[in-house]
Amino acid sequence: MGTIYITGHKNPDLDSVCSAYGYAKLMTLQDPDNTYIPVRCGHLSDSIRSILEQLDIDIPIYLRDVYPKVGDVMLQSEHRINAADPLTSVAAVYGEDTPSAIPVYEDDEFYGLLTVDDITNWTMRELSRDNKITTIPKVREIMTNHGDAIDADELFDEAKKMLQNSGKRGLPVYDEKGYAGYVTRRCFLNIPRKNVILVDHNESRQSIRGIETANIVGIIDHHRLDAIKTEQPIFICAEPLGSTCTIVYQQYIRNNRTPDPATAKVLLTGLISDTLILKSPTTTGDDVVAAHVLASMCKVNLEEYGLSMFSRVEGLKERDPETAILSDFKTYTENGLRIGIGQCEVTTLKDIADYKNDYAAALEKVRVAQGLNWAVLMVTDVIHEHSALLCTEHRSNRRLPYEAVDKNVYDMPHVMSRKKQLLPEIIHAVGDV
Numbered sequence: 038m039g040t041i042y043i044t045g046h047k048n049p050d051l052d053s054v055c056s057a058y059g060y061a062k063l064m065t066l067q068d069p070d071n072t073y074i075p076v077r078c079g080h081l082s083d084s085i086r087s088i089l090e091q092l093d094i095d096i097p098i099y100l101r102d103v104y105p106k107v108g109d110v111m112l113q114s115e116h117r118i119n120a121a122d123p124l125t126s127v128a129a130v131y132g133e134d135t136p137s138a139i140p141v142y143e144d145d146e147f148y149g150l151l152t153v154d155d156i157t158n159w160t161m162r163e164l165s166r167d168n169k170i171t172t173i174p175k176v177r178e179i180m181t182n183h184g185d186a187i188d189a190d191e192l193f194d195e196a197k198k199m200l201q202n203s204g205k206r207g208l209p210v211y212d213e214k215g216y217a218g219y220v221t222r223r224c225f226l227n228i229p230r231k232n233v234i235l236v237d238h239n240e241s242r243q244s245i246r247g248i249e250t251a252n253i254v255g256i257i258d259h260h261r262l263d264a265i266k267t268e269q270p271i272f273i274c275a276e277p278l279g280s281t282c283t284i285v286y287q288q289y290i291r292n293n294r295t296p297d298p299a300t301a302k303v304l305l306t307g308l309i310s311d312t313l314i315l316k317s318p319t320t321t322g323d324d325v326v327a328a329h330v331l332a333s334m335c336k337v338n339l340e341e342y343g344l345s346m347f348s349r350v351e352g353l354k355e356r357d358p359e360t361a362i363l364s365d366f367k368t369y370t371e372n373g374l375r376i377g378i379g380q381c382e383v384t385t386l387k388d389i390a391d392y393k394n395d396y397a398a399a400l401e402k403v404r405v406a407q408g409l410n411w412a413v414l415m416v417t418d419v420i421h422e423h424s425a426l427l428c429t430e431h432r433s434n435r436r437l438p439y440e441a442v443d444k445n446v447y448d449m450p451h452v453m454s455r456k457k458q459l460l461p462e463i464i465h466a467v468g469d470v
């Protein structure tokens with residue numbers, strides 16, 4: 038298969054980035070003949086970046102999309118022809134090969150692409166004049182293919198059209214470093230699908246751009262299943278555990294492998310982030326076991342490491358309210374109402390009075406922008422297992438089972454999970470009376 042990209046979802050969180058990293062390490066051990074590259078399809082928040090930097094690993098690179106590109110099909114030539122060479126040096130190439138285009142160099146610089154059309158046209162012209170070829174020209178004297186070029190990043194379909202419309206047999210390809218290769222019409226016979234493994238998500242709308250053109254070769258996830266139809270049988274491991282990193286850890290065990298200490302710490306990081314240091318009600322026994330084994334492998338104290346990790350998460354006062362709300366915002370449709378629920382993790386709720394007005398204003402802005410009826414933001418103190426809920430103005434507010442501590446602000450002791458604890462109350466609140 039060659040190269041396989043492993044990606045988490047858009048708006049990457051720690052579970053998504055860490056599980057991609059850990060699974061790439063495992064697959065590299067399992068299948069050394071192919072190259073597994075962990076990537077992320079979105080930008081990292083400052084706090085996630087600072088947590089990843091502490092891990093002393095190569096942070097998965099940002100990959101904008103997986104659309105097929107010119108760079109995926111371009112050719113390199115084994116033949117080295119110079120512009121000043123006589124045409125007979127090209128004839129030597131045709132003794133062993135029949136390329137429709139050959140890159141030509143001058144000194145060490147790329148000069149242009151010589152195509153068979155150039156050779157045929159020149160030969161026919163000579164023959165039509167004297168019925169024989171009297172002089173052997175230099176390669177550069179017969180080349181007509183100058184100026185046109187194509188970008189390595191150009192989309193496959195676009196490039197195919199460009200080449201067809203150019204009437205040329207081939208075009209040189211350039212990337213940011215200069216000449217990179219060349220393409221001929223034959224390069225565009227088959228679409229080069231990129232191989233992708235999805236971790237921590239399986240829905241295409243949450244995935245990397247261009248996923249519909251890719252070859253999905255695996256899914257490792259702990260969310261509801263709404264996966265894309267695939268052409269081939271693929272490996273899927275989906276379990277309702279607290280984090281995808283736990284599932285990745287179990288894949289190590291299943292394959293009789295042990296993660297190295299650095300990778301164990303990466304997996305632990307994603308695991309305690311998604312399970313809020315094993316306190317979220319989404320936490321299962323499997324997560325608890327995995328967390329303790331991983332902590333002993335990388336020699337950290339689970340609780341201390343978790344607290345130090347969450348202490349790196351910026352306070353809401355320091356963040357831009359709209360960005361903070363949208364960094365983890367999910368929408369639902371219930372009883373004909375469009376509802377948005379955001380969640381932010383903090384380490385104290387004591388300073389909520391300092392930012393609640395700014396966040397309430399930003400929440401209303403998000404509600405209007407997304408055409409929602411009701412938007413709420415759950416601010417979760419992961420240390421004290423306590424949340425606060427900010428709501429936009431809506432008649433359902435008074436039907437929530439929480440104590441109002443301020444206008445449209447509710448107190449939620451022991452509530453940690455949006456999915457398991459808050460969502461059922463929201464659904465109940467908008468239900469028929």
Ligand SMILES: [Mn+2]
Nearest residue numbers: 052237281311
């Ligand atoms: Mn996750």
